[in-house]
Amino acid sequence: MLNRFFIRPLGIFLASAVWLFLPTPGSADQPADEHVKLELISEQDAIVPGKDLWLGFRFDLQREWHTYWINPGDSGEAPRIEWQLPAGFQAGAIQWPYPERLSTPPFADYGYEDQVLLMAPVRPPAQSREGELQKIAATVRYLVCRDVCIPGQKQLELSLRVKSAAAASPAGELFRSARARLPSPAPASWKISAASRGAEFILDLKTGKSAMVPQFFPLQAEQIENGARQDASMLPDGIRLHLKKSKHLLKPIPRLKGVIVLASGKAYVVDVPVSQARKSGRKQ
Amino acid sequence: MKRNLCCSLVITLFLISSAYGVKVGESAPEFQVTDSNGQVHKLSENRGKFVVLEWHNNGCPYTAKHYESRNMQRLQKEWTSKGVVWFTVISSAPGKQGYVTAQQENEYLKAMNASPTAALLDPQGDVGRLYSAKTTPHMFVVNPAGVLIYDGAIDSKPTTDQADIASAQNYVSQALGEATAGKAVSVPTSRPYGCSVKYAH
Numbered sequence: 001m002l003n004r005f006f007i008r009p010l011g012i013f014l015a016s017a018v019w020l021f022l023p024t025p026g027s028a029d030q031p032a033d034e035h036v037k038l039e040l041i042s043e044q045d046a047i048v049p050g051k052d053l054w055l056g057f058r059f060d061l062q063r064e065w066h067t068y069w070i071n072p073g074d075s076g077e078a079p080r081i082e083w084q085l086p087a088g089f090q091a092g093a094i095q096w097p098y099p100e101r102l103s104t105p106p107f108a109d110y111g112y113e114d115q116v117l118l119m120a121p122v123r124p125p126a127q128s129r130e131g132e133l134q135k136i137a138a139t140v141r142y143l144v145c146r147d148v149c150i151p152g153q154k155q156l157e158l159s160l161r162v163k164s165a166a167a168a169s170p171a172g173e174l175f176r177s178a179r180a181r182l183p184s185p186a187p188a189s190w191k192i193s194a195a196s197r198g199a200e201f202i203l204d205l206k207t208g209k210s211a212m213v214p215q216f217f218p219l220q221a222e223q224i225e226n227g228a229r230q231d232a233s234m235l236p237d238g239i240r241l242h243l244k245k246s247k248h249l250l251k252p253i254p255r256l257k258g259v260i261v262l263a264s265g266k267a268y269v270v271d272v273p274v275s276q277a278r279k280s281g282r283k284q
Numbered sequence: 285m286k287r288n289l290c291c292s293l294v295i296t297l298f299l300i301s302s303a304y305g306v307k308v309g310e311s312a313p314e315f316q317v318t319d320s321n322g323q324v325h326k327l328s329e330n331r332g333k334f335v336v337l338e339w340h341n342n343g344c345p346y347t348a349k350h351y352e353s354r355n356m357q358r359l360q361k362e363w364t365s366k367g368v369v370w371f372t373v374i375s376s377a378p379g380k381q382g383y384v385t386a387q388q389e390n391e392y393l394k395a396m397n398a399s400p401t402a403a404l405l406d407p408q409g410d411v412g413r414l415y416s417a418k419t420t421p422h423m424f425v426v427n428p429a430g431v432l433i434y435d436g437a438i439d440s441k442p443t444t445d446q447a448d449i450a451s452a453q454n455y456v457s458q459a460l461g462e463a464t465a466g467k468a469v470s471v472p473t474s475r476p477y478g479c480s481v482k483y484a485h
Contacts, residue, residue, distance in 0.1 A: 074418045075480035077442055104480060107418055143345075143444070148381045149479045151345050151444040221475040247307045247416070248435065248473035 032152025035062040035144045040136070040156035041117075041171040046163035047134055050126030052092075053166075054175055055158070056119035057081065057140055059112065064146050066111040069099035071219055073109035073226045076149070079118065079142035086134045088125035094118050097181035098259050098267040099217060101226075108226040110217055117178035128162045135159045183259045183267040190268075191238075194256040195275045199245055201256060203270070206238035212262050216241055216270070219257040222248040252276050305416020308435050308472045312426040315411045317373075319402035320389040325371065332428045334368045334460060338400065338438075339375065339412065339481060341382030341420035342392055345444040346478035350421060353446040356438075357398050363460055364401055372400040375412030377484030382420065383407060409483040419478035425459045425469075434459035436474030 036059055043054040057079070059067055068076040083091045096118065099110040122136065137157035143149055186192055191206035201224065203216060213232055218224050228244035256274050261267045306313055312335075316326045327335065338356070341347050350356040360370050374389065376382035384392065389403050406412055415424060425434035439452035459469045 075478060077444075077477065080443075104483075104485070106413075106416070107480065109480070141443075141445075145479070147482065148343065149345060222473065247305060248475070250308065250473060 030152060032142070032144050032150045033154075035065040035146070035150065036060065036067065036142070036152065038140060038142075038152075038154045038156065040138060040158045041174065042158055042160060042169050043119075043172050043175040044166035045160070045169040046166035047124050047128060047160045048164065048166050049124055049128040049130075049162060052121040052123050053160075054119055055122050055136065056117040056171070056175060056178065057138070057156070058171075058174065059116045059118070059142075061112070061114055061116075061144065064113075065144050066100075066102055066109075066113045066146075067116070067142055067144050069110040069112070069217070070094075070096045071110055071217070071221050073102070073111075073221075074107040076109050076111065076145060077143045077151075079140055081118070081120075082139045082141075083122075084137040084139070085122065086124075086136070088128075089134075089136070090123045092121040092123070094120045095182050097178055098183055098261050101215065101217075103227065106227045110226070117174055119175060119178060124162070130162050130164060132162045133159050134162060180265075181267065183269045186260075186268040186270070192260075192270055192272050193275070194270075194272045196245075196252060201243040201245060201274065203241040203243060203256065203260075204235060204238060205241070205260065206235065208237055212239060212264075214239060214241065214260045214262050216243060217259045217261065218243075219259070222246045223253055223256065305414070306432050306435070308432050310432060311430050312424070312432045313414050315414060317404040317406055317411055319404050320384075320386040320393070321402070322386065323402065325402055325404060327426065328430070330369045330426075331430055334363075334428060334463065335426040336363065336368060336370045336456060336460070337415065337417075337424040337426070338370065338372045339417045339420050339422040340372045340403075341374070341376055341479060341482060342384065343381040344420045344479035347382075347420045349444050349446050349449070350438060351396050351398070353449055354397075355446075355449050356421075357396065359454070359456060360399050363457075364399060366464070368460060370400040372398070372403040373406055373411055373417070374403065375406045375409045375417060376482040377409060378407055380482035380484075381479075382482055407484070409481070412481050412483060417476075417481050419476040420481060421478055422476035422481070423456045425456060425463070427463055433463055433469050434472055435476075436471075437476045440474070442475070442477035 039058045041056050041058055047053055068078045070078050072078050102109040102111050140154045143151050193204045195202045223246055225244040225246055231242040233240045253274055257271045259267050260270050314327050318324050364370050421438045423438050427433045438456055439454045441448035441452035455471050455474055462469050
């Protein structure tokens with residue numbers, strides 16, 4: 001009895017003592033750190049005045065844990081990046097590699113397991129002085145999940161010298177392999193079209209070939225049911241995907257935007273108007 | 285024969301649509317669930333009142349955002365005092381994050397000073413699946429005629445940061461405010477944000 005009354009307040013005392021020494025958000029030890037290592041890396045070993053420098057946020061995730069794509073799907077949240085750049089430097093948009101479908105029927109999320117590099121170009125001013133050391137920093141806010149989710153926040157920085165020419169950094173290879181997962185513009189010979197038909201969007205990809213099984217990832221939330229099966233049917237010169245409309249979609253959408261990933265692992269950008277009229281065409 | 289075909293089509297369509305949960309503008313599906321005090325609640329017993337359904341998981345950081353800031357408790361107090369029925373629904377399966385016994389839930393409600401009309405325990409996930417509840421929180425508003433008028437996020441800032449609450453547009457208060465004033469709900473759906481509901485699989 002005595003023990004119980006002693007130990008509980010002691011536990012509370014210890015817990016509050018630990019709390020006092022907890023680091024502030026953004027510094028080293030926080031619960032999310034156990035499940036993801038985050039680094040800010042550069043493709044090149046120096047800053048060249050006026051020339052884009054590719055920087056990347058590398059997520060190295062513990063087994064079974066994942067983080068999210070720009071459209072996280074049915075749950076979760078995409079990482080957010082806030083740059084702290086030297087005067088005159090400008091950061092471009094994050095380039096999102098295509099995600100994996102993380103399925104928990106009847107729902108699905110879009111995200112990354114194992115590793116991902118979120119890269120962005122940063123342009124230094126043309127008049128940057130050679131020899132100067134410049135500090136580039138960023139705050140990353142992210143969510144990592146397994147079955148449970150933990151939010152994290154990390155302050156990252158990188159210092160590089162301004163030089164007239166740059167060589168590849170040791171991280172250069174990571175950028176090359178990450179680029180293979182970035183969606184490219186669709187080849188000019190392809191014809192992509194989308195139509196709204198009842199409870200579905202019909203996405204036609206006329207590529208000249210019919211032997212491929214693509215997967216569509218919507219860029220915007222609540223346009224299609226993420227967890228629904230994407231049935232494919234063959235067209236003479238391509239393939240047709242049947243995408244179930246989201247029940248949250250109450251109005252017609254003017255465009256369907258997303259990424260199409262072929263069985264080969266090649267990804268292409270889809271950004272097409274959605275025709276509302278019923279198209280006459282051969283029945284499948 | 286023709287008539288039979290037509291009816292079976294209607295039934296099939298109904299089944300397909302119900303597999304994806306209820307849609308705004310349709311009748312909210314009936315449920316019968318026991319609350320943390322052992323009392324049984326049916327949605328249909330609340331005809332004539334607005335009903336809010338709040339999906340909940342006490343271990344989820346998005347739920348914590350709205351409880352530790354007292355935002356959810358403030359909403360519960362404000363709207364129940366105006367005659368709205370507020371059901372907190374817990375669909376976490378036993379052994380999963382957010383699963384609670386009736387006693388644990390009552391202790392939580394007391395510790396958090398939360399005042400929903402009732403906390404409904406749905407460990408089998410039946411009500412969650414019926415409504416296609418995706419996240420915690422995921423909010424639904426049913427009007428006095430039993431029609432679903434809002435399905436989506438609690439507000440417009442999908443983060444775990446409490447500091448975002450003040451500048452966020454609260455879609456639940458907006459829907460209730462507009463509907464109680466006899467106006468159309470201007471944002472009837474949105475992407476619910478948060479942790480996935482920890483259903484039994």
